[in-house]
Amino acid sequence: MLTVDDVQVSYGGAVQALRGVSIEVPDGAVVAVLGSNGAGKTTLLRAISGTLRRQHGRIDAGRVRLDDRDIGGADPAAIVRLGVVHVPEGRRIFGRLTVDENLRAGGLGNKNRAAKAAARERVHDLFPVLEERRTQRGALLSGGEQQMLAIGRALMAAPKVLLLDEPSLGLAPKVIGQIGEVITEINRQGTSVLLIEQNATMALQVADRAYVLDVGKVSLDGEAAALARTDEVRHLYLGGA
Numbered sequence: 001m002l003t004v005d006d007v008q009v010s011y012g013g014a015v016q017a018l019r020g021v022s023i024e025v026p027d028g029a030v031v032a033v034l035g036s037n038g039a040g041k042t043t044l045l046r047a048i049s050g051t052l053r054r055q056h057g058r059i060d061a062g063r064v065r066l067d068d069r070d071i072g073g074a075d076p077a078a079i080v081r082l083g084v085v086h087v088p089e090g091r092r093i094f095g096r097l098t099v100d101e102n103l104r105a106g107g108l109g110n111k112n113r114a115a116k117a118a119a120r121e122r123v124h125d126l127f128p129v130l131e132e133r134r135t136q137r138g139a140l141l142s143g144g145e146q147q148m149l150a151i152g153r154a155l156m157a158a159p160k161v162l163l164l165d166e167p168s169l170g171l172a173p174k175v176i177g178q179i180g181e182v183i184t185e186i187n188r189q190g191t192s193v194l195l196i197e198q199n200a201t202m203a204l205q206v207a208d209r210a211y212v213l214d215v216g217k218v219s220l221d222g223e224a225a226a227l228a229r230t231d232e233v234r235h236l237y238l239g240g241a
């Protein structure tokens, strides 16, 4: 289980982006975090994956734990090795490398050959288009395919927990639906998922539980289906009346 316990984060010693956030991602679960721009969603993922420091951010208080191990502030590569892999917003694939090279880059820390071969097979089963396009440069893929490549690259590290930052961003509704189905399948295969989304419709469909972040604090949490029925979530995030 991944546990974030009363975590506070600031950037540059000034901007307080998280003001005491606690969330849990039980093994085998899909957990969604919703919230508007600037609520702190990306910051939460950075605090978990150890990538805050690159942004001049730091954890001021609280703990991040994977099972019983304290991973708060640890080195990002060590966190990947422990099985927590972050797919950042905006995909950040290597545009000048081929699809295959992108996938290989994701498997670099995975030293076990058999595990790597199994991970690649899993990625090709989930995303047949990546096998078809293996020699094409990343930059030539469509937005949806690039998102699939970013997720596929993360899966090459054989994660226990996948952290997804707004995978639906900028994609057509049909493609968002496909991404949602893939998340469900990845989870069914045994990987826990922490899904950050502004697209609450997709997120609440695939998630078991969800949290709403509001200016650096959790304002609501509960079972995803129940949250989708609350007035706050319907008005603010589902466009409902």
Ligand code: ATP
Residues within 6 Å of the ligand: 011, 012, 015, 016, 017, 035, 036, 037, 038, 039, 040, 041, 042, 043, 044, 055, 056
């Ligand atoms: P978005 O969907 O727009 O990415 P978000 O919910 O992911 O929003 P964060 O990006 O985590 O929110 O931002 C939370 C707060 O931290 C905001 O006030 C933002 O301006 C600030 N912030 C984020 N990154 C940095 C940074 N690198 N340096 C300084 N402040 C930052």
